[in-house]
Amino acid sequence: MLVLFYVASAVFVVGLVLKLVQYGRTPAPLKIPTTPAPATRGGVIWRLVKEVTVFESLFKGDLLLWLFAILFHGGLLLVTVRHLRYFLDPVPEVIVWLQPFGIYGGMAMVVGLLGLWGRRLLIARVRYISTVSDHLWLLLLLVLAGSGLLMTFVTHPDVVAVKAFVRGAITFSPEPFPSDLMVALHLLAFFVLLVLFPFSKLLHAPGLFFSPTRNQADDPRERRHLASWAAALEREKAGAEER
Amino acid sequence: MAVSAHVDENEDAPELIPGATAGVKSFVAPPETQEAIGFTPALTDGWQERALQRMGELLERYRSLRVFMDACVHCGACTDKCHYYLGTRDPNNMPVARQELMRRVYRRYFTPAGRLFPKLVGARELTKEVLEEWFTYYYQCSECRRCSIFCPYGIDTAEVTMAAREILNSVGYGQKYSNEIIGKVHRIGNNLGLNPAALRNTLEGLEEELKEEVGREIRFPVDEKGAEVLLVTPSADFFAEPHIYSLIGYAKVFHAAGISWTLSTKASEGGNFGLFIGNYDQLRRIALRIREAALELGVKRVVVGECGHAWRVAYSFWNTLIGVGAGADPEDRYGQMLQRQLDHRYKQPSHICEVTYDLLERGAIKVDPTANDRYVVTFHDSCNVARASRMGSSSEGQFEIPRAIIRRVARRFVEMNPETTRERTFCCGGGGGLLTDELLEIRVKGAKPRMKALKAAVEQEGVNFMATICAICKAQFTKVLPAYGFKMSMVGGVHQLVSNAILL
Secondary structure, rough: OOOHHHHHHHHHHHHHHHHHHHHHHOOOOOOOOOOOOOOHHHHHHHHHHHHHHOOOOHHHHHHHHHHHHHHHHHHHHHHHHHHHOOOOOOOOOHHHHHHHHHHHHHHHHHHHHHHHHHHHHOOHHHHHHHOOHHHHHHHHHHHHHHHHHHHHHHOOOHHHHHHHHHHHHHOOOOOOOOOOOOHHHHHHHHHHHHHHHHHHHHHHHHHHOHHHHHHOOOOOOOOOOOOOHHHHHHHHHHHHHHO | OOOOOOOOOOOOOOOOOOOOOOOOOOOOOOOOHHOOOOOOOOOOOOHHHHHHHHHHHHHHHHHHHHHHHHHOOOOOOOOOOHHHHHHHHHHHHHHEEEEEEEEHHHHHHHHHHHHOOOOOOOOOOHHHHHHHHHHHHHOOOOOOOHHHHHHOOOOOHHHHHHHHHHHHHHOOOOHHHHHHHHHHHHHHHOOOOOOOOHHHHHHHHHHHHHHHHHOOOOOOOOOOOOOOEEEOOOHHHHHOOHHHHHHHHHHHHHHHHOOOOOEEOOOOOOOOOOOOOOHHHHHHHHHHHHHHHHHHHHHEEEEEEOOHHHHHHEEEHHHHHHHHOOOOOOOOOHHHHHHHOOOOOOOOEEEEEEEHHHHHOOOOOEEEEEHHOOOOOEEEEOOOHHHHOOOOOOOOOHHHHHHEEEHHHOOOOOOHHHHOHHHHOOOOOOOOOOOOHHHHHHHHHHOOOHHHHHHHHHHHOOOOEEEEHHHHHHHHHHHHHHHHHOOHHEEEEEEHHHHHEEOO
């Protein structure tokens, strides 16, 4: 389990960093913000904040989908905060205070995921565009959330041992993995998610920040925008004209 | 070809009719058309490797394409937002499905998941059949960007469509309509093939007609050095109806305000079809004519007439492509060159609506709105103006300024359903290189969402004039309005209304 922990984390970090570098290095040669768009850097940041926190565009597009998406992602955020207790020692006061909300978060995730899956199965348009992997993602996330809730309400694993294992792994002083099937399932599902993240549609999370239609300021008349390869083309053509 | 349609037809149709418009295809560009603009003449052996190579290059050159290929989660928020989908119910006209035509190929050749588990992630080889599907459905997209405003990641199908068309062109499988027009703009100077002598003739005729009609010498200057304003306008404005009425409007505005202006035979076209086919080099070369004309004529301002995609290219890209704008780096020689010449008290470039609005605000021109009392006017926002540009300095100026002009020059103005205006506006159905006869079926069907909103405005508010500021919208509506039982004269330009009302 420890080996898997390291392998999954390494694949996730390296894969994601490579993707971020790729996105960062790929130029956007033309100004293509979807307008109306903010004209300043600050305005762009505010636009992105709204996209990330309240899914502004999705809200305009499809209210029911927005609701399920907010339930799932909001729930995921609360659950993530709750899980910080396994990584931090001592656990900060605020994380302790937020613990119960993590449980509601888990429930919201499940409701959101079931809603999203329902849409995929019931709406002909969405069913048409769904791939096998789209369904498998929902299954994986439901396994993750479901096993988490089961441990909270039914099987009650030895969380002290789980924490010892996680802390041991991240501080490179290994502790034994508690023999608990549900914990094993929960962690394995998480490792699968980590490994697949950089190679899958989960890239929508970092992708949004690099999306030129959302992250460009609408100031083309005020500032000349030249991508590296476009500037090189300019120089080359200028050279040809002079010769 | 007689195509008629009703706005309520298809309302009870099933959500999806696979293959509904699989047979609606553009004509393939013949080898001589391709060669004339330096493109691969025809599809030959080895096209598959060449297509994939070009796709790889585009993925490295355009972050939009790279991110858009990766980020889609198939959420479906865009599925019912495209006018072509709404008008045809063909699932490949759902924006996400249109993107998937390319994304499935991307996955197969450019991602580990698609190489290892193609079936699982829906990856697909680039076969001739797939290429045909691209040619069909990427020319059933008008690049209007409506889907992109609803996408949680801002995925813009227009970017994908442009990339697909660029790949198709790179293997010799271009669209006849767009590529012929690009040939004409290089050879003759405008999309409609109007040579300098014919242009001068037309404009002289127009001057004479106007002299009889309004009793004034209203000029249409051509290639006049030292004029303050270079007007770059779509060539349809020179003789098509209703476009020409707006051209008369621009001339009256300049006349009344005492601004010296000129057209250019070299830059006698505002349109830039390089945009539609996603070819940076063409986009730039077509735009360069404007820089050359502006430098030769020594103008202080560049103003763009009523043309949607021309305004997108001018507003968003001209500064990048040819330096019309401001803020070039000191070592940026070509940006500096033009920027030294231009008068930066004005936005460069300016839209004709910005010019007219400013003159109205300052009281530099006067109007009598009762001249348009026979009209109940509504305004159709053109997609490239609405979602890919702005006017003035407020972020919604592209919606407010044309409306403000209309309210000044006409007394009865009403809005259509707000779900179909401003940033949510529906494409006319003929944009993005689709304004060709062989695509009439998809054009008529794609106009349906707009026609539905118009019908409601006609029935409830008595609308009898739909103003717009795009040459393609005007041409498309004149063709499809009759199919929906409306008179083709219902559509016209904002400056057509200005022309009626302005006091000379």
